[in-house]
Amino acid sequence: MIRQKMIGQETTSENAGRGIQRRDFLKVTVAASGGLLIGFHFFGVTQLASAQPPLGSSFMPNAFVRIGTDENITVIVNHSEMGQGVYTSLPMLLADELDADWSKIGYEPAPVDPKYNHPVFGVQMTGGSSSVYSGLQQFRQAGAAARALLIAAAAQQWNVDAATCRTESGAVFNGTRKLTYGQLVGAAAKLAPPANVQLKDPKDFKLIGKPLKRLDTSVKINGTAEFGIDVKLPGMLTAVIARPPIFGASVKNFDDTRARSMPGVRKIIAIPAGVAVIADTFWQAKVARDALRVEWDEGKMANFNTSTMMQDFRERAKTPGPGVRKDGDADSALASAAKKIDAVYEVPYLSHLMMEPLNCVVDLRADSCEVWTGSQFQTVDRANAARIAGLPTEKVQLHTTFLGGGFGRRANPQSDFVVEATHVAKAAGAPIKVIWTREDDMQGGWYRPAFLHAIEGGIDASGNAVSWRSRLVGQSIMEGTPFAAMMMKGKAYDPASVEGVDDLPYAIPNVTVECHQAEIGVPVQWLRSVGHSHTAFAVECFVDELAALAQKDPYQFRRQLLQKQPRYLGVLDLAAQKAGWGKPLPKGMGRGIAVHFAFESYSAHVAEVSVTDGKVRVHRMVCAIDCGQYVNPGIIAAQTEGGAIFGASAALFQELTFANGRLQQTNFNTFPVMRMNECPEIETHIVESKEKAGGIGEPGVPCAAPAIANAVFAVTGKRIRRLPIRLTEAV
Secondary structure, rough: OOEEEEEOEEEOOOOOOOOOOOOOOOOOOOOOOOOOEEEOOOOOOOOOOOOOOOOOOOOOOEEEEEOOOOOOOOEEOOOOOOOOOHHHHHHHHHHHOOOHHHHEEEEEEOOOHHHHOOOOOOOOOOOOOOOHHHHHHHHHHHHHHHHHHHHHHHHHHOOOHHHHHHEEEOOOOOOOOEEEEHHHHHHOOOOOOOOOOOOOOHHHHHOOOOOOOOOOOHHHOOOOOOOOHHHOOOOOOEEEEOOOOOOEEEEEEEEHHHHHHOOEEEEEEEOOOOOEEEOOOOOHHHHHHOOOOOEEEEEEHOOOOOHHHHHHHHHOOOOOOOOOEEOOOHHHHHHHHEHHHEEEEEEEOOOOOOOOOOOOEEEOOOOEEEEEEEEOOOHHHHHHHHHHHHHOOHHEEEEOOEOOOOOOOOOOOOHHHHHHHHHHHHHHHEEEEEEEOOOHHHHOOOOOOOOEEEEEEEEOOOEEEEEEEEEEEEEEEOOOOOOHHHOOOOOOOOOOHHOOOOOOOOOEEEEEEEEEEOOOOOOOOOOOOHHHHHOOOOOOOHHHHHHHHOOHHHHHHHHHHOOOOOOHHHHHHEEEEEEEEOOOOOEEEEEEEEEEEOOOOEEEEEEEEEEEEEEEEEEEEEEEEOOOOOOOHHHHHHHHHHHHHHHHOOOOOOOOEEEEEEEOOOOOOOOOOOOHOOOEEEEEEEOOOOOOOOOOOOOOOOHHHHHHHHHHHHOOOOOEEEOOOOOOOOO
16 A cells, blocks of 8 residues: 655656746747747846747747647647656646636647757756756746737737736637637737746636646556657668676677578667677567577676675775865764774666666668667767767657656666667668667666765764764766766766755764775666666665664654754654654564755655564555655655655665676566565645745665665564565674
């Protein structure tokens, strides 16, 4: 059973985000026969509005809303829908300011164009739990501008002052007179838009803040939603690729004698990613791929083992690393502490494990290229497809389909799944769909990196924490990406590796954080909650260890250290209160708590677990979230709960290990996800807040693992310092 609650009322939740800093402007344009098209663009700090004449059936790529004479309103969304609800939350922002009839609202994915770029990151992309906070002002302003034009058109037609008109549910009113938006679009398209628009006072919101049903639910239920793997084109062929069994390996030679003669096989070609088998159907291509005999040059990673790697990490953690944070003198305070403790925490490589494996359709012609895929990184993917195709970028169209999960994997810095499909298309001579099997998807790389945290801390005679030193060792995920220059800025460490520990909120006077950056040939990138996915585990488990050293309740110990952090304290208290912290549990059960800040949102989890015959079972998770101003509480709860399950799956079951260069896990049987019968009862409690909006897609993940691990200690008296949890390794 999954329950969602808000303070003071029952409900369900959504992806909110923080107020955008570079919020600039709005450009209104018109287009499309039979409708009014409103859009906007960012121009630094200059606000500017302009109207353009109708362009017949031409599409205006900077448009965010289209109003038809049939009263239907289409919101064009510049972020990818992968389950997080942006096809509902962003239209809600625009529709509320427009005073639209919600039953007439639809959505459409934006084409790839610089005018749809993320206003913070500068490329068209979806990630960082930023879709709503980056679009908060954008979509509200677009709706308000459209509403102003429609009011002006109605006032002109009635020959009245626009100030005497009002709007409601898709129509303009003046006294008893009424004109619908569909009736006004022709006249509105001829008007110059206002230079400035007035946004609603939040007290006047009719949609924002309400748990509206998602707009994309029906198409996903009835099967009409098109995911990348669903795309079909006339004459399309399917390809499956034999990829190296070791990262960095390459093809020496291959024997395709048997595969060539198999039914449906059209071509077998070597490409940079491996050997591609092109056939009429997926299964024909897959069976023929398995019949290939490929000899690989195994390269430098042939002897790579994760056990050896972690031992190397342990040795590196014994030496000082590049400094990240230094408050006071942690070493001196530790030396004089009344009691001290040290611990080493380890987390493994993790796969994104999307329900829809990677896939890409490419139709490459002499002077054009079209790509269909579930992309989180449209600008980068289109540019890389153009590079491989040998075409100017403007000759490439990328169509964003629904994503069957992303979690960061479909924002690949090298566009691996798009690039290889474009290579195959060059040889196919026909539209081509490249499909990754589940095994390909899991073993194809770009994982959450493995990390080691070596932490030392001390308390004084009164049980107050006086010293903390963290040393981290692991791979950089930003190095080599478009964000490296912006994020790293010459630093000797990757800020994404230390987020969640560099801003340690606890009132400890002496804090040192250091980070060793490891160079390893396993491709890594962001996974849901990025660095927070491992820093929260180490930090919140060690806080519990300090509390035990001080012989204090772990919840009260945190409260004492967070007195000057009201939003941390708010979610911590809310989660503890709703979970009944301090109330007795049945014998053999225990509670654990964790609190964390990530993606501009604050969260706390309390987990209730039991341990039977060495097996950990999570019975209940109580989650509190403060994401500032929010759009749809139903989506917030769904994302928080999904994040909790995502984090719990990793905590209990998941790790990727290498032996002799080869990944040992292949599918769900060796890299499990939490099943329905293992899922705990989950409650989500949302803090009502007027603070700037924060993210919600990822903040539900970090607290899950430490809350569970701390609950295991409450039951067994054993500390969990390595994930996934194995009681045989507890200390």
